[in-house]
Amino acid sequence: xxxxxxxxxxxxxxxxxxxxxxxxxxxxxxxxxxxxxxxxxxxxxxxxxxxxxxxxxxxxxxxxxxxxxxxxxxxxxxxxxxxxxxxxxxxxxxxxxxxxxxxxxxxxxxxxxxxxxxxxxxxxxxxxxxxxxxxxxxxxxxxxxxxxxxxxxxxxxxxxxxxxxxxxxxxxxxxxxxxxxxxxxxxxxxxxxxxxxxxxxxxxxxxxxxxxxxxxxxxxxxxxxxxxxxxxxxxxxxxxxxxxxxxxxxxxxxxxxxxxxxxxxxxxxxxxxxxxxxxxxxxxxxxxxxxx
Numbered sequence: 001x002x003x004x005x006x007x008x009x010x011x012x013x014x015x016x017x018x019x020x021x022x023x024x025x026x027x028x029x030x031x032x033x034x035x036x037x038x039x040x041x042x043x044x045x046x047x048x049x050x051x052x053x054x055x056x057x058x059x060x061x062x063x064x065x066x067x068x069x070x071x072x073x074x075x076x077x078x079x080x081x082x083x084x085x086x087x088x089x090x091x092x093x094x095x096x097x098x099x100x101x102x103x104x105x106x107x108x109x110x111x112x113x114x115x116x117x118x119x120x121x122x123x124x125x126x127x128x129x130x131x132x133x134x135x136x137x138x139x140x141x142x143x144x145x146x147x148x149x150x151x152x153x154x155x156x157x158x159x160x161x162x163x164x165x166x167x168x169x170x171x172x173x174x175x176x177x178x179x180x181x182x183x184x185x186x187x188x189x190x191x192x193x194x195x196x197x198x199x200x201x202x203x204x205x206x207x208x209x210x211x212x213x214x215x216x217x218x219x220x221x222x223x224x225x226x227x228x229x230x231x232x233x234x235x236x237x238x239x240x241x242x243x244x245x246x247x248x249x250x251x252x253x254x255x256x257x258x259x260x261x262x263x264x265x266x267x268x269x270x271x272x273x274x275x276x277x278x279x280x281x282x283x284x285x286x287x288x289x290x291x292x
Contacts, residue, residue, distance in 0.1 A: 003081070003181070004151045006244035009073055010082045010090070011149075012066055014059045014101075017133060017141040019052065020045050046131060048118040051111065054104040055142070062097040062144075068234070071187045071242070073151075073180050081151070081184060083242040094146045101144040109139055186292060188239050188250055193288045195232040196257055196281050202228055203267065203278035222274075224264045232261050249291060256284055 069090060070080035082090055108115065112135045120127045133141065205222040239246060239254035260280040267274055 003184070003245050006084050007151055007242075008082050008084065008087065009079050009149045009151055010066065010070060011079050011147045012062060012094075013143070013145045013147065014062075015141065015143040016055065017138060019047060045122075046119065047115060048122055051108060051115050051118060055101065055108060058097060058101045058104055059144075062094065062101075065093060065097070069238070071184055071238075073184065081245070082148075083245060085241045085244075091146075098144045098146065101142075105139065105142045109135060112138075184245060185247065185250060188235070188242065188246060189253070189288055189292050192232075192235045192239065192254060192257055193285065193292070195235050196285050196288065198228060199232060199261070200278060200281035200285055203274045203281060224267045226264045229261050229264050229267075232257060236261075253284065253288055253291070256287075260284060 066080060069086060070082050073079050073081040116129075116132070119132075202222055202224060209218060210216070211218050236254045236258045239251060243251055260277055262273055262277060267277065
């Protein structure tokens, strides 16, 4: 299980111009009107949300895609581990997001006159033209950058330091590496557990409705959305594609999860299959939780 040889660290950096600004005059006026002092600050949106929304939406979609197709690495989101088996598809999709971001920015800038008119209309007396950069400088303030870096370990550090200093550095690096590796095992299990738990919940649920013809209450099948199984199989696929990074017991529960995931249509029409799937998913859920 060589993480260094089978994965990359991916990061997304998106920069946008300042989208909001504290308004001292509005804050003062609000406090004066309410006989208050230091109670808060008024922040105004510089740009109409509807016009900036397409840019923000692309960034949100890109970050959601990264989160769904990687595992956290290190101390928090922002540096995520990407299995090399997923690299080409992943890089292609991120390239599409980058293009969408650029296109949304272009539309926004080409509509600059309307952006300013809408901002002035919405802000009224709070509008300040000096708060906005020149449109010719604005494009450079929008960036969408995807970074790929190798996974490092203790052998990658070459620094001029005393033996004592090197020992301190090595200890810190080793601690962070151990923490990241532990998280790499726990995160796939957590995500798989959540998907299996939803399957267990839905297959074990009961639902009734009143028969319009007879007026009697009848037992009917729960509502099964395709995403119930799709999300489970996605987590199985993530573990399968990360096989070189994960221990055998994690891969084994992923195989077991795939085996208990019938087609949603079958669950909708077969009550015996629902009962069987519920029992199997509860047993698998207990096994996963024991591993965590």
